[in-house]
């Protein structure tokens with residue numbers, strides 16, 4: 001579902017990605033685990049071409065992202081949802097308004113939008129907060145809004161950028177359970193980056209360990225994280 005090959009990216013003299021290959025299969029939750037500065041965020045941003053790699057190719061759902069121009073990329077990104085550590089919600093909009101935002105950008109008609117927003121809020125369990133503003137929500141509720149917004153375009157892939165790092169352990173567990181449910185029920189492929197081993201252990205099928213812009217090891221989690 002996601003293939004990256006030979007990715008390199010530098011910022012001045014800082015090498016953020018030093019030849020990264022990645023193969024995420026359809027329907028799996030794939031974790032990239034590494035310390036701060038390892039290059040995880042750069043890798044994630046290269047997958048949806050928010051960052052253009054200096055070298056290498058990225059293919060998502062059969063489409064070579066690195067071959068697309070800006071216009072085509074905007075359309076391709078609708079098939080890729082993304083959630084963020086600090087949620088990135090619009091504080092002046094209601095919960096429903098935040099989830100409606102990508103639908104507005106896609107030009108979905110108002111009546112259809114309302115039905116889709118209601119369906120998405122229901123899916124992530126915050127239908128009762130539709131008219132609240134983000135400032136009135138807990139961290140876990142905000143991330144549920146982030147997830148609903150990310151799913152608005154009915155993506156086949158979800159990218160999660162330290163999605164639980166700002167949350168307490170109990171809330172982290174409930175958000176991970178939600179991601180697992182979406183993975184199972186919708187067949188959503190999830191690529192998540194994290195510095196927390198517990199996150200990887202609790203939901204990931206496969207894991208890549210990243211250090212210094214390189215993937216040190218990768219494979220099925222049972223194989224990688226169990227000591228013989």
Ligand code: ADP
Pocket residue numbers: 011014015016034035036037038039040041042043
């Ligand atoms: P991680 O997500 O694992 O913490 P990052 O991908 O954010 O790692 O960063 C990898 C390296 O690239 C770090 O040394 C970081 O300082 C550098 N870096 C990332 N983004 C930029 C940027 N926009 N400008 C300059 N350096 C950057």
Ligand code: ADP
Pocket residue numbers: 092093094095096097098100110113114115117118130131
């Ligand atoms: P804002 O002004 O904060 O952007 P709006 O009230 O204009 O929010 O609503 C934005 C979108 O969300 C519209 O498409 C609207 O149909 C939808 N919407 C608003 N309230 C609800 C609700 N309670 N349930 C479902 N959808 C809603």
